[in-house]
Amino acid sequence: MTDLPRNQHIIASGLIAAVGISIAYISFTQEPADAFIFPRLISSVFAVLAIWTFVKALLGRTKVGNGISGVAMRNMLPGLIVAIIYVYWAAKALGFYTATAIAFFILLSLYDPSPHSEMKSWVKRILITAGFMAVMYGLFAQLLNVFTPREIFF
């Protein structure tokens, strides 16, 4: 029912089938066997269903899932890159509050519809970022006493 290229479904279901087969292989070859009884049960069903999905994708019979359009991919890519850097590197390396403030401001700048040419838009973004950081600090550092990794600047 979808017009999107079959290739996307083939790649996605192929990856899932590969994961399913790998899990089944590990479950049936790892020791001690008693610890893998339940994973064997699950991974067998997992692998069968994943292969079924893959074969359906190969035959072009995938009925659900609209995939990702080029426009959606182009729109999400900058935000996705910022989010990945923030989650997997910056939060630990720069400290939670520093990294969150930077990521928050960049995401606002990337996706906020207000025109970049107006000074007012930038002031608004800085104020929203500062307000959000104040709330986060109040909630997590003061209220919940969460000890986050050491900040790079303070």
Place this chain on the structure above:
Amino acid sequence: MDFLFYMGDVFTPINFGLLLLGTIGGLILGATPGLSPTMAVALLIPFTFQLEPQQGLILLGAAYTSTVAGGAVSAILLKIPGAPANIATTLDGHTMATKGEGAKALQLSFIASAIGGLFGVFLLIFLTPVLAQWALAFGPSHLFWLAILGVTVIGTLDSSSVVKGLLSGCIGLWLATIGFDDIMGAQRFIFHPAVSGGINVIPALIGLFAIPQVITMFTKGRSSDDAEVISVQKHPIRLAFVEVFKRKTALAIGTITGSIIGLIPGVGGQIAGLVAYDQSKKFSKESEKFGTGHSEGVIAAESANNAMVGPSLVPLLTLSIPGSPTAAVLLGGLLIHGIFPGPDLFMNYPQVAWTFIDSMLIGQILMCIFGLYIAGLAASVARVPHAVMAAIVLGLAVFGSYSVQNSMGDVYVMGTLGLAMYFLERFGFSAAPLVLGLILGPIAEANFIQGSMIANATVGTGTYFFTGWLNWLLIIIVLASIGYSVWMEVMARRYTTKEEAVAKEEALS
């Protein structure tokens, strides 16, 4: 009448304050398109760590109830359902608002929601102890099949593809096996130090529900919704009450439909609202007015989607099987306090269980009162740009996941599962069965192993798991849910055009 005995606990200053906070916050969050009730409750869990169990549950329960009702605000004033449960409300609610009856539509929706919600919670109050007593007779084989039932029912009924729904459930069950095996202490699937202790449910829930929403907001680029908030003229609340009780048939159909659908695991508020709307239209003397701004449409849809909230918790509190993704998140909220719901919850933790249920009862009334007054504010919040919403949710997801165990590993797990879930959703997989698999996996495995040990010492595995009327009843329900869903899928494909299918999936995503 245990619920009356613990009613006073709801009114202690802290408990009542949390109930108010959850209700008002939930109404505002619910009105925000893109913030589903499940995601709102998942993001709130880290804030309950330092609270007593019943306090945490009061906050989460209030948020659950009022996010469902709050979704009506943006459905009526912006024509954007705050949550899938409010899709049916948009049909007549927004038309009423464009005709200058926005205030009336909002009042009808909150009054109907409260009445439906109260009925649903009373059903929870009276059904739960009976079922809990019955569930005490369950042995390991029954609990194993019950866990499998939870995954398959949600996997098949909540997904557009039965195979992909079941596959999502399998992925969840597999994720639950990562870490050290409980009996042998053997390492299983530990491919990164971040998962050496297994996958913590809370960061997983936050990632699975919040991150796909964040990425979806990214895909909209720099565009703004440009949704116009319709101004609300004053409308006497007394007349709204008169109107709701005048439309008894729509109210009754909505309330009963919602309650029944709520009891069935996997069938959410979206279905409850749409089925109630459809049935009310069929039974109405003014069926031709539906879709043109008819009050019965709003009353039926809203009473249904809130009536399902209470009953949707019955399987969780009695059998420890969450009947919906939000119930699964609430289970996560219980587990972090070391409380495992199930038959003995009402014996070991009666104060927690009954105070929580009582708070949902009071929460319905508060939701109605505050909903009527803060609808305008909630509608303004609903206009917050995607960019701000995405950045806020991402920040909360990172801090919330970290705060569970002060571990970066949990942040990585949250990010990875969330990223993977976004792509899986784009290819027709659903988060709900995956979450259920993740939560029910340990229950299924523990009971499978325990059952196997008993079976090996007595009648043998095959006989132990496949004989007895209760085992067979559960197996038949598992098979029936799969069979029914396959049949429905075949029928839907036969009568749905390509354009309708693509549009439906886009709307749901």
